[in-house]
Each structure stands twice: as C-alpha cells, then as structure tokens.
Amino acid sequence: MSDVPANRRTRSVALVGPYGSGKSALFNALMAAAGTPLRRPSDARGRMDTELHLGHCGYLGDAWSIVDCPGSIEFLYDAATALAVVDLAVLVCEPSPARAPTTAPIFRLLQDLGVPFMVFINKIDTPNVQIRDTLDALQAHSRSPLVLRQVPIYDFERITGYVDLVSERAYRYRSGQASEQIQLPARMREPEETARSALIEVLADHDDALLEKVLEDIVPTPQEIYQDLRKDLLAGTVHDVLLGAGESAHGVRRLLKALRHETPGARETASRLGIDPAGPPLVQVFRTVHAGHSGKLSYARIWRGSIADGATLSGSRVGGIHRVQVDETVKVAQAEEGELVALGRLEGVPTGATLAAAGTPEPLPFPASPPPVYARAIGTADRKDDVKLSGALQKLVEEDPALSVVQDLETGETVLRGQGEIHLQTAIERMSRNYGLRLTAAPPAVPYKETIRQAVSQHARLKRQTGGHGQFADVKLEIAPRPRGAGFEFIDKIVGGAVPRQYIPAVGDAAEEAARKGPFGYPVVDIAVTLVDGTFHTVDSSDMAFKTATRLAMTEGLAKANPVLLEPIAQVTVSVPSEHTARAQRLLTGHRGQILGYAEKPGWEGWDDVQALVPQAELGEMIIELRSQTMGLGTYIAAFDHLAESR
Numbered sequence: 090m091s092d093v094p095a096n097r098r099t100r101s102v103a104l105v106g107p108y109g110s111g112k113s114a115l116f117n118a119l120m121a122a123a124g125t126p127l128r129r130p131s132d133a134r135g136r137m138d139t140e141l142h143l144g145h146c147g148y149l150g151d152a153w154s155i156v157d158c159p160g161s162i163e164f165l166y167d168a169a170t171a172l173a174v175v176d177l178a179v180l181v182c183e184p185s186p187a188r189a190p191t192t193a194p195i196f197r198l199l200q201d202l203g204v205p206f207m208v209f210i211n212k213i214d215t216p217n218v219q220i221r222d223t224l225d226a227l228q229a230h231s232r233s234p235l236v237l238r239q240v241p242i243y244d245f246e247r248i249t250g251y252v253d254l255v256s257e258r259a260y261r262y263r264s265g266q267a268s269e270q271i272q273l274p275a276r277m278r279e280p281e282e283t284a285r286s287a288l289i290e291v292l293a294d295h296d297d298a299l300l301e302k303v304l305e306d307i308v309p310t311p312q313e314i315y316q317d318l319r320k321d322l323l324a325g326t327v328h329d330v331l332l333g334a335g336e337s338a339h340g341v342r343r344l345l346k347a348l349r350h351e352t353p354g355a356r357e358t359a360s361r362l363g364i365d366p367a368g369p370p371l372v373q374v375f376r377t378v379h380a381g382h383s384g385k386l387s388y389a390r391i392w393r394g395s396i397a398d399g400a401t402l403s404g405s406r407v408g409g410i411h412r413v414q415v416d417e418t419v420k421v422a423q424a425e426e427g428e429l430v431a432l433g434r435l436e437g438v439p440t441g442a443t444l445a446a447a448g449t450p451e452p453l454p455f456p457a458s459p460p461p462v463y464a465r466a467i468g469t470a471d472r473k474d475d476v477k478l479s480g481a482l483q484k485l486v487e488e489d490p491a492l493s494v495v496q497d498l499e500t501g502e503t504v505l506r507g508q509g510e511i512h513l514q515t516a517i518e519r520m521s522r523n524y525g526l527r528l529t530a531a532p533p534a535v536p537y538k539e540t541i542r543q544a545v546s547q548h549a550r551l552k553r554q555t556g557g558h559g560q561f562a563d564v565k566l567e568i569a570p571r572p573r574g575a576g577f578e579f580i581d582k583i584v585g586g587a588v589p590r591q592y593i594p595a596v597g598d599a600a601e602e603a604a605r606k607g608p609f610g611y612p613v614v615d616i617a618v619t620l621v622d623g624t625f626h627t628v629d630s631s632d633m634a635f636k637t638a639t640r641l642a643m644t645e646g647l648a649k650a651n652p653v654l655l656e657p658i659a660q661v662t663v664s665v666p667s668e669h670t671a672r673a674q675r676l677l678t679g680h681r682g683q684i685l686g687y688a689e690k691p692g693w694e695g696w697d698d699v700q701a702l703v704p705q706a707e708l709g710e711m712i713i714e715l716r717s718q719t720m721g722l723g724t725y726i727a728a729f730d731h732l733a734e735s736r
Contacts (some may be wrong), residue, residue, distance in 0.1 A: 099145075099427040100352045101154040101390070103171045105199070106181035107191035108160040108721070111211040115181055115335030116144065116157040122341045123148040127415055139515045141167045141376065143388065143413045143429060148345050154429040162194060162721045163509035166491040167376075169198055169456040170440065174375045174390035174429070177322075177352040178206040179344070181335075182227065184218040189226030190666060190720055196230040197693070202456070203361065205322050205353065207329050208235060209344060213248045214262075214334040220248075224330060229695070231328065234291050238318075238329045238347070239340075240284045242277060251332055251340070252277055254285045255314045262339040292317040295326050319351045355427030359392050362453060369447040370394030372402060372432070373455070377440045379484045381523070383418065386411065386431040387438055392453075394446065396432070397423045402444035408434030440490055458490040460726045461506035462712040465513050466534065468503065470527035478503075481524040485516055492516055499612070500534040510713055535706045538614045538655040538732055539607035539647075544569035546621075547646030551638040554629075561626040562634035564588070564596060567619040568646045573732060577601055580619040588623040592635045596620050599636035603643035608652045614732070618643070655732040657705040662698050662726050664690055669719040670697045676714055680707035681736070702730060 104112045120127050123146035141164075142157040156175060158168035172178055178199055182192050199206045210223060220241050228235050242250040242259065250261040252273060259277065260268035273281070289309060293300040296317050302309055309317075321327035331347060333340020356366060364371065376388035398421075400407050411418040411431040424430040438444065441455035469478050482494045482505070491512070495504045507513045513530070521528055546567050553560040571578065579597035588596070600618040607613035625635075661682070665673045667689075674684055682703040690696040703711075708727060715723040 098355055098425065099152040099154055099429070100177075100348075100354060101156065101175040101427070101429050102348055102352060103156040103158055103168070103175040103178045103204075104181055105158045105168045105172070105178050105195050106160055106211075107188070107195065108162070109188075110160060110181045110183050111335050112157055112160055112181045113335075115209065115211060115333075115341070116142070116155060118335045118338045118341045119155060119345060120144050120146050122338065122345060123153070125414075128417075139164055139511065141171060142415045144415055145412055145429075149349060151349055152428075153348075156429070161509075161511060162716070162724075163507070163512040164491075165194060165198065166456065166459055166508070167489075168195070169202070170375045172198065172202050172204050173441075173453075173455050174373055175204070176355065176358045177348070178204050179348075180206055180208045181211050182208065182223075184210050184213050184215070184220060184223050186219060186222045186226035189223060189230065190722060192227060193230045193666065193722060196232075200232055200325070202454075203325065205325060205351075207322065207331065207347065207351070209340075210330060210332050212334055212336070213241065213332050214337050214339060216246045218248055220332065227330075233326050233328055234294075235328050235330050236288050236291050237284055238288070239332050239343070240277065240281050241332055242274065248332070251343075252281045253343070254281065254288050255311050255318075257281065257285070257311075260343075262334075262337070264337045264339070266338070267342050268340070289314065291327060292321060295321050295324070315350060322351050323353055323357070355392070362392075364392050364451060364453070366393065368393060369445050370396055370400070370402075371443065371445050371450055372396060373443045373453050374432075374435070374438055374440055375455075377488050378431070379488060379523070380418075383411075384408070384434050385436065386418075386433055387435045387440075388413070388429065388431050389444075391424050391426050391428050391430065393426060395423055395425045396446070400446060402432075402435070402446060403438075403442075403450060405435045405438055405444065407432050439487065458493075459508060461493060461508065462724060462727075463509050463513060464504050464506040464533050464709075465517070465530040466500075466502040466532065467505045467517070468529045468531075470529060474526055477524060478520075478526060478528070481520045481526060485520055489516065497533070497536070499536040502533055504533045505530075509716070532709050536657060537609075537611045537735070538657075539609050539611045539652055540573075540613060540615045540655055540732075541568065541570050541647060541650035541652050543651045545646050545650045547642045547649070549638045549642035549645065551634050551641065559626075559629040560631065560634040560637070561629035562592075562631075562638035563624040564620060564635065564638045564642055565622040566600070566639070566642045566646060567621055568643070568650055569617045569619070570650075571615045571617050573615055575615050577604055577614065578617040580617060582619055582621050583623070587625075588620065588635070589625060589630075592625065592630065592632060593620065595632040595635045596623075596639045599639035600643055602636075603640045604647075608648045609654055611654070613647060613652075614655070654735040656735045658702050658730050658733050659705050659708060659727040660730040661701050661703045661708070663701070663715065663723060664693070664696060664698050664725065665715075665719050665723040667695050667697050669723060670699060672718045673697075673699050673715065673723060676711070676718060677701045677703060680704075680711055682707070703727070704733075705729075 125146040156171045239251040241248040259273040371393040372389045374387045443450040550563045604613040682701040685700040687699040
C-alpha cells in the first residue's frame with residue numbers, strides 16, 4: 090500500500106454473490122490490479138466459498154479494505170456480518186439468465202440492510218454470453234432499477250471489449266492487463282446510443298434537473314452522469330451494472346475506478362447508520378477468530394477516531410492491532426477511522442458488539458443469526474477428550490454465531506446445529522484440525538415418547554428375607570392414560586393406613602422414575618398413577634422396599650396397558666420462490682407432512698410460505714433435498730408442535 094497517502098482514509102467493499110459466481114477470482118484480480126498480488130495456497134479456490142477473507146490494497150492514492158464473502162447459501166450469515174460494516178457491496182453474478190434466481194437471497198439481504206451496491210456480471214469471457222437477458226433476469230429480484238454502465242463488444246460469439254456509456258469510449262480487453270482504448274466500432278454506435286439514452290432516462294427519474302435537460306434534448310456531461318449515478322447508488326434508487334471476467338482480469342480496473350468514484354467514505358457510511366461524528370473512538374466487531382498462537386482476534390470496523398495498541402475499549406484492553414491480508418497478519422501500532430482491522434485479546438467481547446474508548450457506545454444494527462436447519466450429534470472418539478471438545482465448541486460458536494450447540498437432556502447428546510450439511514462439515518473439520526480432536530458425527534436421536542391407550546390395575550409384592558431385617562412392600566396401582574400434554578400425575582387414595590403415610594412419597598417418586606423408560610425404551614408421558622391399596626410390615630417395610638415394589642408394578646402394568654410410541658411433530662414453514670411451491674409441497678408430503686396451506690411470503694414478492702406439520706424424524710436431511718430442488722434457494726423454520734402416535 091505504498092501509493093496510499095498517510096492522511097487518506099480507508100474505504101471498504103464487500104464482494105458478495107452466489108456459489109460459483111467467481112468472487113474469489115475477482116478478489117485476487119482486484120488485489121493484483123492494485124499492486125498487491127496475493128500469495129494463496131494451491132487449494133484456496135476450493136476454500137474460498139466457505140470462508141470470509143479480508144485484504145488491503147491501495148489504488149490511485151486511495152486505501153481499500155476488500156472483503157471476499159463466502160458464496161454458499163449456507164454461509165450467507167458471514168456475508169451479512171461483513172455487509173453490516175462496509176461502505177459498499179459488489180454483487181458478483183454469472184452471465185446466465187438461468188442462474189439469476191440464485192442471487193435473490195443476496196439482493197434481499199442487501200436491500201434489507203440498506204447497503205449501497207453495484208452489480209458485476211462476471212465470466213463474460215465464456216462463449217454465448219447473454220448480457221441483456223441476464224440483466225432482465227436479475228432485475229426481477231431487485232427493487233430498484235439495474236442500469237448497464239457498459240455495452241459489450243462482440244467478436245462473433247465472444248465478448249472482446251466494451252463501450253463505457255458515460256465516457257462513450259471503447260476498450261478492448263487484454264488478458265491480465267489494463268484494457269486498451271480503441272476507436273468506437275461503427276456497428277456499436279447505434280446500440281451505444283440506445284443504451285446510453287436508457288441509462289440517462291433512468292437517472293432522470295430521480296433528478297428533476299436532468300429530466301429537464303432530457304426533455305429539452307440537451308446532452309448531459311459525463312461529470313453530471315457520474316454525479317447522478319453516485320447520488321442514486323447511495324440512495325439505493327439505482328444500481329449500476331459493470332461487466333468483466335476475474336480470471337482474465339477483464340474489466341477489473343474499470344471496476345476499481347467505479348469503486349473509487351462511487352464508494353461512500355467512512356463518514357458517509359457512519360451517517361447512514363446514525364453514528365454521531367463527534368465523540369470518542371468507536372469500533373464494532375463483525376467477526377471473531379481464534380487464531381492459535383495469536384489468540385483471539387476480533388475483526389472490527391473503526392467507525393470513529395483512531396485506536397492505538399493497548400487502548401481500553403469499554404473495559405477491555407486491546408492486545409495488538411493487526412492488518413489482515415487473507416491468511417497473514419501484520420501488526421500495526423494504530424488503526425485509523427474507516428479501517429477494517431483485527432484487534433487482539435478482547436476477551437468476553439462477542440461478534441456484533443460495539444465498543445467505545447469512553448462512555449457508553451452507541452448500539453449499532455447487526456444481523457441476527459438465522460434459525461438452524463441441520464443438526465449433527467457430536468462426540469469424541471476418545472472419552473478423555475470430552476472436556477477439550479466442550480472448549481472447542483464454545484470457541485466455534487463464538488467464531489460463527491450461525492452455529493449453535495444444544496445439550497439435549499432427553500437424549501443425552503451434544504447437538505451441533507447450523508445452516509446445512511457443508512456448514513457443519515466445515516465446522517467439524519475445523520475443530521478436528523485446530524484442536525487435534527478425533528470427532529464422531531451422526532444424525533441426532535429423535536426424542537420419542539410413549540403413552541398408553543387403556544387403564545390397568547396392577548399389583549406387585551416384594552418379600553425378601555436375607556437374615557436380620559428383610560424387605561417387604563405390597564402395592565396396588567391403577568395406571569390410566571391422560572389427555573395429550575397433561576403430563577404425569579400421582580394420586581394417593583390410601584385409606585385406613587393400608588400404606589403408612591411416610592412411605593407414600595416413595596411410591597410416587599418410584600412411579601415417576603419408572604415412567605422414564607417404558608416398554609419401548611422411551612419416557613412414558615401423559616399418565617396418571619393412583620395408589621389404591623397395599624400392605625406393609627412393621628419391621629421389614631421401608632422406603633426402598635416400597636420403591637422396588639412400585640417399579641415392579643409399573644414395569645408390568647405399562648406393558649399391559651396397550652402402550653404406543655409417540656413421535657414429535659414440528660410445525661414447519663417452508664419458504665420458496667413461487668415457481669417451486671408445488672415441488673415443496675410434494676417434498677413435504679413425501680416426508681409424511683400434512684400440508685396446512687400456503688400463501689405469499691410477507692414482504693417477499695414472488696415467494697411463498699408453505700405451512701405443514703412434519704414428524705421431526707423426517708426433518709434430518711430435508712433441507713438438502715429442498716435446496717437441491719429449488720436451486721439452493723429454499724429454506725424452512727421449524728418448531729415443536731405436539732406429540733402424535735407413530736404411524
């Protein structure tokens with residue numbers, strides 16, 4: 090970053106887009122074009138779609154922090170956390186109308202967060218690229234107009250260059266180099282004029298002065314168009330679209346120049362978020378990493394002021410400031426306003442926290458973690474590693490709030506929950522690698538229950554003589570079903586002292602304990618156990634004797650009471666684009682689901698919510714099938730509804 094003046098503030102950009110859009114190649118090309126080529130491991134391309142990476146560079150005197158966000162839908166929350174702190178986003182997509190729907194969740198995320206963004210149609214060096222059709226398909230998912238900044242120049246089936254609609258200059262791509270300016274081809278004059286007029290008309294919809302010029306046939310200057318583009322982009326009323334190919338470095342410098350002109354500064358972004366420019370230094374943590382020997386690193390945006398190493402933020406002392414370059418860190422003495430840096434050893438500070446050098450920090454918006462859709466029961470191959478596993482899971486969830494850990498008291502399992510199969514596989518592999526653990530992972534056990542269909546009366550007697558005091562207890566129980574959800578009830582109907590009062594609590598406790606494992610091996614619920622009669626011995630009776638007799642009566646009685654297995658039923662809401670609604674319904678019925686109805690998803694034009702009741706046992710792999718049938722777009726939320734007799 091030698092070409093960056095010391096007094097120039099850093100601006101930040103996030104690259105977002107669906108899996109396969111080529112963000113990582115574009116990220117590498119941007120860094121290389123800015124004079125900061127990355128040293129990447131050979132398998133970097135395979136890892137980039139599951140990890141967030143940060144890089145720093147300088148271009149034409151400006152300092153930049155660029156965040157490469159994961160592309161898989163299962164890691165969308167990582168993108169959301171980065172978008173919460175950057176100045177602008179670039180939505181990277183493929184030049185394919187058929188793939189345009191995969192951008193829908195990202196368009197939605199950008200628009201909900203209010204982040205200014207532009208679109209970069211990548212991979213245009215492939216044959217038969219359909220720019221206009223792709224743009225039309227993308228427009229279906231954007232609330233605001235998408236306008237082309239460039240018109241492609243075709244040589245037969247391949248795009249070899251472009252015409253910039255603002256400057257009206259033509260360029261020819263050169264692999265790995267800056268594009269070469271050429272004379273505007275005669276065949277491009279008409280398409281260029283048509284596209285430029287369309288661009289100006291869209292901008293005029295939001296600028297009365299420009300509209301007046303259009304009506305009077307006055308051609309606006311390039312500077313006026315640049316100003317309008319920037320104003321509309323920051324307002325979210327227009328999003329410009331650029332073309333290129335990250336692998337070949339086509340259009341990369343044009344993108345850097347567009348970013349340089351249109352990306353808001355740190356103060357502008359702070360103003361958008363309601364941050365007062367006056368006041369003590371203010372930072373916000375957007376990512377947490379446990380980096381081995383470096384300890385805990387909190388990736389943070391410096392919203393206001395500057396932070397020096399050793400400074401105290403909201404009671405926590407900064408133990409090092411690091412500028413991150415993908416997998417490498419460089420320690421610096423100070424971080425300036427606008428920078429994205431990693432702060433060391435902020436123990437107890439969670440992702441999303443805001444910290445101030447003095448006073449109470451302003452609460453800043455931060456995305457809530459999404460509900461889980463996939464789970465695995467986690468264990469260690471060696472039981473002596475259980476304590477180590479507990480610490481590793483705690484750090485894992487701190488690093489990735491889209492993961493959660495539940496200690497299931499009913500099944501005794503440690504359950505790791507997240508956003509999909511790849512999400513959990515990546516997390517488990519990371520734990521194994523970073524903490525030296527040999528882990529097991531399996532589908533979580535379903536917490537089945539049991540109940541009974543009919544009432545029974547059961548007698549049991551314990552009579553045991555072993556020398557000295559013996560054991561004696563005699564009980565007669567009535568075991569009856571209760572309404573679903575009523576739970577366990579013990580009733581005492583002893584009269585005349587058939588069972589002394591001091592032993593009756595032992596009978597109740599033993600009956601409840603015995604109900605924890607019924608004939609099928611699962612807890613028995615919704616039953617009433619009534620002690621109606623019994624006998625005792627003045628010497629040989631005891632609490633223990635009555636507990637043993639009660640357990641015998643319960644074991645025999647429950648087996649005779651027409652037991653039935655109960656399975657948990659979840660209320661599920663599946664959200665899909667409308668064209669996939671019928672597939673979602675078929676998928677639900679194929680998983681023994683009972684469709685309750687469907688309706689348009691509130692606030693999501695072109696999407697439906699399908700409501701259904703689905704056995705929990707059927708939900709384990711359903712998200713994988715749902716995504717495979719909906720281009721990766723479908724998702725669901727589920728919550729326990731009731732217990733039902735197993736079919």
